[in-house]
Amino acid sequence: MRGAVLTPDGVRAIDARLERAGLLDPAMEVAGEAVARAVQERWPTGRVVLLAGGGANGGDALVAARHLLAAGRSVTVLARPSTHPLTRLNRRRLRAVRGEVRPLTPASLNRAARGATVLVDGLLGTGFRPPLRDDLARVIGALNARDRGPDVLAIDLPSGLDATRADLPGEAVRADVTVTFIGPKPAQLFGDAAAHGETLIVTPLPVPAAWIEDVQVAARPDDAALGALLPVRTASAHKGTAGRVWIVGGDPGTVGAPALAGLGALRTGAGLVTVHSAADVPLVTPELMAQRHADLRAFLTASDVRPDAVALGMGLGPDAPALAREVLRWTVPTVLDADALQPELCGHGHDRCLWTPHPGEAARVLGVSTLEITRDPLAAARALQERLGGVVVLKGGPSVVARSGDLSVSTGGHPGMASAGMGDTLGGMLAALLAQGLPAWDAARVGVRLHARAGERAARTFGYGLGATDVAHEIGGAWADLRSAGPRP
Numbered sequence: 001m002r003g004a005v006l007t008p009d010g011v012r013a014i015d016a017r018l019e020r021a022g023l024l025d026p027a028m029e030v031a032g033e034a035v036a037r038a039v040q041e042r043w044p045t046g047r048v049v050l051l052a053g054g055g056a057n058g059g060d061a062l063v064a065a066r067h068l069l070a071a072g073r074s075v076t077v078l079a080r081p082s083t084h085p086l087t088r089l090n091r092r093r094l095r096a097v098r099g100e101v102r103p104l105t106p107a108s109l110n111r112a113a114r115g116a117t118v119l120v121d122g123l124l125g126t127g128f129r130p131p132l133r134d135d136l137a138r139v140i141g142a143l144n145a146r147d148r149g150p151d152v153l154a155i156d157l158p159s160g161l162d163a164t165r166a167d168l169p170g171e172a173v174r175a176d177v178t179v180t181f182i183g184p185k186p187a188q189l190f191g192d193a194a195a196h197g198e199t200l201i202v203t204p205l206p207v208p209a210a211w212i213e214d215v216q217v218a219a220r221p222d223d224a225a226l227g228a229l230l231p232v233r234t235a236s237a238h239k240g241t242a243g244r245v246w247i248v249g250g251d252p253g254t255v256g257a258p259a260l261a262g263l264g265a266l267r268t269g270a271g272l273v274t275v276h277s278a279a280d281v282p283l284v285t286p287e288l289m290a291q292r293h294a295d296l297r298a299f300l301t302a303s304d305v306r307p308d309a310v311a312l313g314m315g316l317g318p319d320a321p322a323l324a325r326e327v328l329r330w331t332v333p334t335v336l337d338a339d340a341l342q343p344e345l346c347g348h349g350h351d352r353c354l355w356t357p358h359p360g361e362a363a364r365v366l367g368v369s370t371l372e373i374t375r376d377p378l379a380a381a382r383a384l385q386e387r388l389g390g391v392v393v394l395k396g397g398p399s400v401v402a403r404s405g406d407l408s409v410s411t412g413g414h415p416g417m418a419s420a421g422m423g424d425t426l427g428g429m430l431a432a433l434l435a436q437g438l439p440a441w442d443a444a445r446v447g448v449r450l451h452a453r454a455g456e457r458a459a460r461t462f463g464y465g466l467g468a469t470d471v472a473h474e475i476g477g478a479w480a481d482l483r484s485a486g487p488r489p
């Protein structure tokens with residue numbers, strides 16, 4: 001997947017500029033042609049049924065039908081009435097090449113679908129506003145009711161999804177493939193909505209890049225751009241210059257968490273990693289240094305040694321906010337995770353803080369339900385950053401990175417990563433990148449992708465039984481993957 005993340009408002013703003021430039025018609029032509037191409041590539045034989053709604057999404061379907069007819073394909077077009085001028089124009093163009101257009105009803109859909117190879121859903125795109133009207137809900141219900149019917153290709157967005165939301169507003173088309181334009185919409189990245197379109201093809205339209213940058217809600221940097229951010233170690237480096245990381249975490253019962261963070265930091269290139277804990281941390285990784293403190297807070301208060309970066313909160317227990325306040329006074333680059341993600345720390349951070357909540361922790365910080373976080377992760381990440389300052393990573397599949405006025409989405413990873421300790425490892429990795437001199441924004445974006453890439457690699461061996469240590473052992477390979485995607489340092 002490539003491209004910026006767009007909302008319907010962004011699409012409308014681009015459409016308005018295209019319209020003023022007289023370029024909306026060519027853009028619809030490119031969009032429809034891309035749909036026809038996707039049909040030809042994936043379903044090269046058999047009859048194609050195209051469903052056209054009244055808006056521009058329907059216009060794209062009519063253009064696609066014309067291109068498929070020209071390629072010699074057998075097509076059936078079922079359409080709803082339209083007042084959209086370009087859609088009406090493309091209906092006339094289709095008729096001019098002998099393309100027949102019949103009215104769309106649940107009954108006509110059922111008849112047409114019999115024996116067809118693929119159904120193209122051009123009913124509703126980014127112009128849809130829930131709730132879905134009953135007449136269309138019946139059509140979408142009929143489309144979804146097929147047990148062993150034709151595959152479904154959705155144009156831009158499966159009909160019935162609200163492009164801005166990760167949850168389902170009601171009945172929505174379940175698509176096998178979606179051809180979306182310019183960039184994915186939030187509904188195609190997150191939650192149940194994203195699961196409604198299995199394969200996503202992002203198709204560029206002839207639109208100036210600056211127009212897209214003006215309206216994108218979030219960026220999605222590719223591996224080449226992220227790989228270029230990775231730190232480079234000089235030949236004369238020694239462990240004291242490669243980044244000294246402190247992990248402050250662990251309480252009786254949760255001592256694995258800081259050990260995993262330490263492993264993540266080591267594998268991400270930190271030269272010296274020390275775990276400071278109130279409990280005995282198992283030295284599963286002998287390269288780690290572990291210091292147990294009878295009074296951890298007194299140690300942190302009295303210490304005049306400063307590491308290059310700190311990761312604090314993993315399994316740390318109820319004292320985490322008080323301990324975090326001590327460390328935040330040092331103003332060294334600090335990752336705040338797990339037990340340190342508390343509302344009482346709002347206002348105590350600084351610009352070099354990197355906060356890493358999962359949706360449950362995010363809900364706790366913002367005082368809302370987890371559902372409110374997962375329904376709109378982009379808005380949630382923005383709200384968390386405003387509350388906490390610095391840089392926020394809202395973790396998930398995908399994760400969102402936020403700094404003041406800026407959002408970045410990191411896709412990839414593997415569902416097997418939904419297992420305990422995965423976030424602890426990430427926290428250590430981020431601290432290692434901070435300790436090697438990366439600004440928090442860069443450390444977050446490249447660190448999250450590195451972690452996801454390591455998860456993808458580990459999944460090849462371990463599938464869904466992924467453990468956090470399996471992922472940590474793939475960090476080196478993931479590093480090489482990202483590095484080779486970008487320009488040579």
Ligand SMILES: NC(=O)C1=CN([C@@H]2O[C@H](COP(=O)(O)OP(=O)(O)OC[C@H]3O[C@@H](n4cnc5c(N)ncnc54)[C@H](OP(=O)(O)O)[C@@H]3O)[C@@H](O)[C@H]2O)[C@@H](O)CC1
Pocket residue numbers: 011014015024027028031053054055056057058059060084123124125126127128129130131132133136155156157181182205
């Ligand atoms: N720049 C780009 O990316 C480009 C994008 N392009 C394409 O444009 C698409 C956006 O087109 P759009 O703005 O015309 O809206 P669209 O999705 O067709 O929906 C409007 C239709 O939905 C209907 N409708 C609405 N709410 C409803 C409800 N609750 N329940 C039922 N019906 C409801 C509404 O009906 P009405 O209310 O008018 O009766 C109207 O018929 C975009 O997704 C992409 O495919 C390309 O062509 C070119 C460049």
Ligand SMILES: Nc1ncnc2c1ncn2[C@@H]1O[C@H](COP(=O)(O)OP(=O)(O)O)[C@@H](O)[C@H]1O
Pocket residue numbers: 338357358395396397398399412413414415416417418419420421422423424425426451452
């Ligand atoms: N389905 C998924 N796809 C991709 N990444 C995932 C998925 N589920 C979890 N992850 C990643 O795994 C990590 C889980 O973090 P977290 O919930 O804090 O784990 P823990 O608290 O057990 O350490 C996050 O970085 C998240 O992005």
